């Protein structure tokens with residue numbers, strides 16, 4: 521495993537782009553430290569051509585490299601920008617459609633994702649199938665011209681604000697000899713498909729982020745099947761690898777870290793120095809994975825390792841902040857540092873769960889290293 525794969529210096533174009541994105545962000549202020557959903561911001565980014573930049577031009581992309589995308593993401597997340605409207609569609613649904621989708625699906629969805637106008641949710645987890653994703657029970661039954669979906673997805677981020685969901689469903693009964701067989705992925709068009717019910721789940725921070733999405737005889741036409749029927753497991757694992765190692769995993773706490781640097785007690789300088797040094801290493805690892813994708817490798821194990829380290833790091837920033845610059849945490853405070861700290865503390869428990877838990881990732885890493 522080549523973890524610290526050499527990263528070529530960021531290309532000149534990426535350096536210039538960084539300055540442009542920074543100038544764009546300097547004109548805006550953002551209220552929250554970590555997550556946030558703003559269709560207005562996503563459209564503004566789309567107008568500037570900063571979404572889907574790696575995609576072919578015919579689908580609304582710029583045919584730039586992954587390091588350019590990395591720079592845009594890094595600047596947005598480090599500034600605390602509310603990127604979650606377009607983020608899942610741009611990070612994983614779009615690339616999934618590019619790789620496995622039909623020409624019609626690419627032409628229908630990719631340009632509007634790149635314009636920042638079309639948002640996707642992830643329909644993987646179920647009440648009894650989170651870490652053990654192969655246990656999904658939502659089933660698709662063959663009918664004339666398509667499939668009828670029945671079942672229940674849970675923890676779906678922002679489904680209530682999205683246009684589509686890519687759902688992992690069972691198209692054949694479970695096979696104990698091959699648990700990964702019989703799964704498929706389908707696009708559920710959330711605004712127009714009958715039999716789709718979206719129920720809010722309020723999170724620890726009192727926000728409507730999650731949803732439970734129920735399907736009752738929801739009809740999915742054949743044109744909305746992604747890739748091959750029965751190939752869902754291979755597709756979903758490639759999608760998850762893209763989800764894991766981006767700078768959003770450790771830079772979500774960057775606005776808090778910046779404020780902490782000016783607020784902390786002098787005794788905490790050593791702790792903060794350590795956090796900054798770790799940030800440097802994580803950034804290098806994350807960028808090196810983008811460089812590997814760019815060169816055609818599939819660094820899934822490396823991505824899992826970065827996600828594990830990055831999310832533990834993000835939690836640590838909150839822990840250090842509580843000791844180094846203690847305040848009464850109040851999410852409604854007028855003081856930005858207090859608000860950011862409260863927000864981070866309330867979201868920290870989820871950092872190591874979303875996108876695969878620490879324990880599960882460590883199992884993957886151990887197997888990848890041949891330790892299991």
Ligand SMILES: Cc1cc2nc3c(=O)[nH]c(=O)nc-3n(C[C@H](O)[C@H](O)[C@H](O)COP(=O)(O)OP(=O)(O)OC[C@H]3O[C@@H](n4cnc5c(N)ncnc54)[C@H](O)[C@@H]3O)c2cc1C
Pocket residue numbers: 641642643644645646647648649650651652674675676677870871873874875876877878879880883
């Ligand atoms: C902020 C956030 C956003 C999310 N967004 C989405 C979304 O948009 N769409 C979606 O489909 N899902 C989403 N999820 C769900 C997420 O993918 C699941 O929570 C995660 O995969 C864990 O599944 P679970 O909650 O069912 O926990 P479980 O799988 O029940 O795990 C419970 C505990 O057991 C441990 N465990 C389980 N299996 C093993 C094992 N084999 N070895 C060791 N330990 C094990 C886990 O590490 C965990 O600590 C989101 C979650 C969060 C926190």
